[in-house]
Structure formats: C-alpha cells, structure tokens
Amino acid sequence: MKGGPLAERVRAEVADDVRELGQVGLATVQVGEDPASTIYIRRKHEAADEAGMHSVDRKLPASISQEELVEEVAALNADDGIDGILVQLPLPRGLDDAAAVTAIDPVKDVDGVHPFNAGELYLGRPTHVPATPLGIMALLDEHRVPLDGARAVVIGRSDIVGKPIAHLLLQAHATVTICHSHTDDLARQTLDADVLVVAAGVPEIVTTDMVKSGAAVVDVGINRTESGLVGDVDPDVAKVAAFLTPVPGGVGPMTIAMLLENTVRAARFRRGLLAFPGIRG
Numbered sequence: 001m002k003g004g005p006l007a008e009r010v011r012a013e014v015a016d017d018v019r020e021l022g023q024v025g026l027a028t029v030q031v032g033e034d035p036a037s038t039i040y041i042r043r044k045h046e047a048a049d050e051a052g053m054h055s056v057d058r059k060l061p062a063s064i065s066q067e068e069l070v071e072e073v074a075a076l077n078a079d080d081g082i083d084g085i086l087v088q089l090p091l092p093r094g095l096d097d098a099a100a101v102t103a104i105d106p107v108k109d110v111d112g113v114h115p116f117n118a119g120e121l122y123l124g125r126p127t128h129v130p131a132t133p134l135g136i137m138a139l140l141d142e143h144r145v146p147l148d149g150a151r152a153v154v155i156g157r158s159d160i161v162g163k164p165i166a167h168l169l170l171q172a173h174a175t176v177t178i179c180h181s182h183t184d185d186l187a188r189q190t191l192d193a194d195v196l197v198v199a200a201g202v203p204e205i206v207t208t209d210m211v212k213s214g215a216a217v218v219d220v221g222i223n224r225t226e227s228g229l230v231g232d233v234d235p236d237v238a239k240v241a242a243f244l245t246p247v248p249g250g251v252g253p254m255t256i257a258m259l260l261e262n263t264v265r266a267a268r269f270r271r272g273l274l275a276f277p278g279i280r281g
C-alpha cells in the first residue's frame with residue numbers, strides 16, 4: 001500500500017481547488033528548533049507552495065512565553081488570508097500544548113487537535129480530523145480493505161494518531177481494540193487483527209509472528225536508527241499480510257496530502273461553500 005500515487009492525486013486535486021478558490025492560506029507555528037520538526041514543517045510548506053497556496057512559516061524562539069504564543073495564534077486567527085493553522089507539537093518544555101491548540105480557531109484547526117474538533121470526532125460527527133488518520137482511511141479505502149465488521153487493532157493512543165484512527169475505524173463499523181504501552185501480550189491482540197494500525201514509535205515492534213495471514217497492516221512509525229529510517233513494522237510482515245504500507249513512502253506522503261485537503265475544506269467553509277467545517281462539510 002504505497003502512499004505516493006494516491007497522495008499525488010490528492011495534491012493535484014487540491015491544486016485545482018486552490019485555483020478555483022483564488023487564494024488559500026496555511027500557516028504553521030514552530031516554537032524552538034527541533035530538527036525533525038523543522039524537516040516536517042519544510043515538507044508541509046513545499047507541498048503547500050506546490051499546490052499554489054499562500055503559506056506562512058512562523059518560527060518562534062523557545063524562550064517565548066505562553067501568553068506571547070497565544071497572541072501569535074490569535075493574530076493568525078484574525079488574519080483573513082489564513083484558512084488553516086497548524087502548531088507543531090510537542091512544544092518545548094515550559095509551554096502548554098493543550099493551551100496552545102485550544103487557542104486556535106476551531107474552523108482553522110486543520111490538524112484537528114482543538115478540543116471542539118476532537119470532541120466532534122468522538123461524538124461520531126467528525127469535522128476537522130488529524131491528517132495522518134485521514135490518510136490511513138484514504139489508503140484503506142483506495143485498496144478496498146473491508147472495514148465493516150472487521151477486527152481492527154490500533155497500537156498507540158496519541159491524540160494525533162492512535163485515538164482518532166480508532167474512532168474513524170469505529171465509525172466505519174470495525175470492532176476496534178486500542179493497545180498501548182501497558183497492554184499485556186501485544187501479540188495476542190494483533191494476531192486477531194484483520195486491520196492493524198501501528199503508531200507506537202518503536203522500531204519494528206510488530207514482527208511476522210504477530211500478524212494474521214491476509215491482514216492489512218498500516219505502519220505509521222517513523223524511527224531514525226543507525227541503519228536509517230525504519231517503521232514500527234518489520235518489512236518481512238509483507239510475506240504474511242495482504243497489504244503493508246512501506247516506510248518511507250506509505251503513510252507519510254498521505255499525511256501531507258490530507259493536511260492540504262483539510263486546508264481547502266477550511267477555506268471552503270470560511271467562504272460559505274460548506275455547511276460544516278472539515279470532512280462533515
């Protein structure tokens with residue numbers, strides 16, 4: 001399940017939408033200089049620029065106060081040329097992630113992290129949903145992986161991947177199990193999975209003996225090791241699974257494409273072209 005071809009298609013559609021809408025603006029806020037965050041932000045801006053969006057890259061010093069950060073977000077909320085705002089998490093120590101995301105206007109929250117959007121997803125009426133889970137659902141749909149009645153196992157319970165993908169799978173009528181670092185006997189859970197989504201951030205935590213034959217396996221993990229970039233799933237799992245997303249080139253490209261799509265949705269909603277923000281529109 002490569003992400004590249006589908007991501008290219010989504011990005012081409014986004015570029016068409018941007019042309020049609022005239023101007024679409026995406027702003028990112030990065031506090032401090034974490035090198036991995038800088039790379040992710042750069043990729044997002046390259047993709048936004050390629051799609052013809054107006055993109056704003058706010059880089060703030062790690063010494064910034066919570067109040068100053070909230071003021072920066074408030075200024076972007078008030079900027080009519082900005083449709084989507086993304087605050088790169090986690091913030092440096094001393095700053096409150098939750099307070100920063102709560103400061104984002106929910107309509108512009110294209111990362112789907114504001115409590116309003118997270119709550120709407122929990123209630124089964126999703127609005128802005130985080131890009132990575134949306135990308136995973138798009139990949140599963142593209143490969144016609146049956147979800148209704150399927151057993152889905154998610155490893156990881158973060159607000160940005162594990163919890164939202166579990167909710168989306170639940171809404172697609174899968175029977176969902178969420179595993180985490182306190183889960184006893186992970187293999188007992190994963191061996192039951194028709195669909196296995198792995199977002200633990202632990203190199204090759206899922207091995208061939210943990211996967212049911214014919215399962216669809218989505219590897220979200222991005223781990224920098226001495227032998228290069230590896231996922232959370234041993235690539236040999238491809239011998240057992242019906243589908244496996246590669247790392248790199250699987251979920252990563254989809255995340256960026258869906259962030260752009262979310263920004264177009266925010267722009268449409270702000271122009272009165274959608275009844276609700278986000279995917280519910």
Ligand code: NDP
Pocket residue numbers: 132155156157158159160161162179180181182183186199200201202205220221222223251252253255
């Ligand atoms: P977090 O660190 O926020 O969450 C990791 C989750 O995995 C936690 O819920 C944790 O459990 C669980 N976990 C950790 N170790 C184990 C274990 N041994 N067994 C079972 N569960 C475990 O990470 P994210 O969700 O933000 O990201 C996960 C991975 O996905 C990372 O590698 C990240 O780089 C990658 N990522 C990739 C993206 C892409 O576009 N491809 C986008 C976003 C993330 P607990 O809650 O108990 O601590």
